[in-house]
Amino acid sequence: MKLLDLKQKTVEEAAALLGVDPKAAALERFAAIGLPTKKSEEYRYFQIEKLFEKAYRTLSYVPHPIEESDKIVITDGMVTHAPKGMRIYYEQCQAIDMEHFDPLYYLGHLLSPHVIKIDLDGDADVEIEHRYTQSGALINYRIVLLNQANRHSTLFESFHAEDISDTLVLYGYDIFVAPDSTLRMLKNQNMHDNRYAMVASHRFKLDQRANAVIKSFDMGEDMGLQLIKAELDRYAHIDAGHLLYLNNEAQRGTVSKIIHKGEYATSHQEAKNILDGHSRGIFDALIKVEHSAKYTKAHQNSKAILLDERAYMAAKPQLEIYIDELEASHGSTTGQLDPKQLFYLRSRGISEVEARKMLVIAFANTLIEQVKDHRHQELIKQTFDEAFYR
């Protein structure tokens, strides 16, 4: 399958190519906004068209018997392992967001008519391991995740690949954070040497007084983009943090829209980017405060350190505000390691190479150490070290 074939197609033509019902709501929306191009706002820093030109092998998605394990394992888009008693189903997605900004969110739904639905019971602490084993393939799957009101859940995501050269992974979540609940979501990614691409298109809907902590730690190579849309109801809070450590030709990052819909909602979004080699980092993030979202607090910040003159950071934090009654700020800096800090360390007998390492790790640690669970924090530190000393 070549995704470029979907370019500028009518609903009927796209339905025929994708083999889906022409009346599917997602199809109408997909056809209306069209396949993204290099001119599309959300993909302007990411060479998406390159991915559409390739021909991918499509996979058949037949549910496997699920083996018991201490974590959920999704192998090439299907659940293969799960903890005992975990409520996981395949079903049609009943609540597709009809206002998502990302065309690939709709394409993902069209290609995955049966989503993986996970109901988190109580104060759950769940790990999802994404495993990929197919090269030259289009791996697509979507996950719907629900937690319970007044409960506090943690979701830790990790990624493992065998040979997935020339594979495109399209995955994403539709997450509904219940009233008065907390969902912590940690994404820990360090796939490399695979010549793969991943586009992860997510939607978060935070109910009243819901709290979401979304931290992504991306130390991968090749191409990867996560696109996040989050809607905040009254008194909801989102704390989003994104760490990028890139090297070589990696091209990765985050495009997000956080939308304040209800009063007194708060958002904090922070990106730390460390770019080496010929890499490109992306942080294109909008916080939108609607008329209905009085007394919002919204803060957004991006900091990037370039370790090589060929590295490039596309940082675009933005605020779109329709009310006066709020507190908001945003900012972005890109630079090299602080020479004063470097000198201070060297003046104590620490070699320049070691001092530079310490500062890079320190910069990353400011985000990593926000992870409260010590075990998760150590896993992320370990992944960072592996990427850093690779």
Added chain:
Amino acid sequence: MKTLEIKDVHAKIGEKEILKGLNLELEPGKVHAIMGPNGAGKSTLSKTIVGHYDVEVTEGDILYKGKSILEMEPEERALEGIFLSFQHPVEIPGVNNAYFLRTALNAKRKHEGKEELNAAEFLREMKKYLEMLGMKADMISRSLNEGFSGGEKKRNEILQMLMLEPEVIILDEIDSGLDIDALRAVSEGINMMKDGKRSFLVITHYSRILDYIKPDYIHVLKDGRIIKTAGPELVAQLEEEGYESIEEEA
């Protein structure tokens, strides 16, 4: 042998010449105080000795134990035993104070052919000095200088000095921003390092610190040169008459 010999050093920051033929010799076991008005070049002198990137030496030489250090990197100078207590220690969020100091100490021990300290051995040593300086135990886990008060930063400099055991100790405005208690604690730490071998270079605006760290020599630095060297009695004259009264020695 002199510990440090600064010979006719000219140095500039950017295009501006700050040190204009500075001569100074530090003797083993002695405390040398450098005093001078604002803009005289006191901090540039300390930066020049430790090899700060801002400073370019255009003429002259600096010998440490008879060997030129001008071509040495800052870390090499530190490993050889030159230590600067910074006037404004930089904050480094994310670098754990204990981890930083252990890395520095083990780099020095390795340089001296000694065995490196493991974490437990190091922490025992560090706790001993923390207590001595009246520093809180959370200094172990906090990020280097981040959110430290002025006094905490200066005590942390002295902690590093005590643990790294340098041979030439440069104290740049060590008393600035310190209350009496902190000044006393810091001074006690410095005085503990006096062993008859180490040389101290105390750079200061005011005489207050010299009540706690007794100098052997006072050097007046003005317009990039040492214009007078005398004993501690010079402090009283400077206090009374100011720097304008000092004539350059022939």
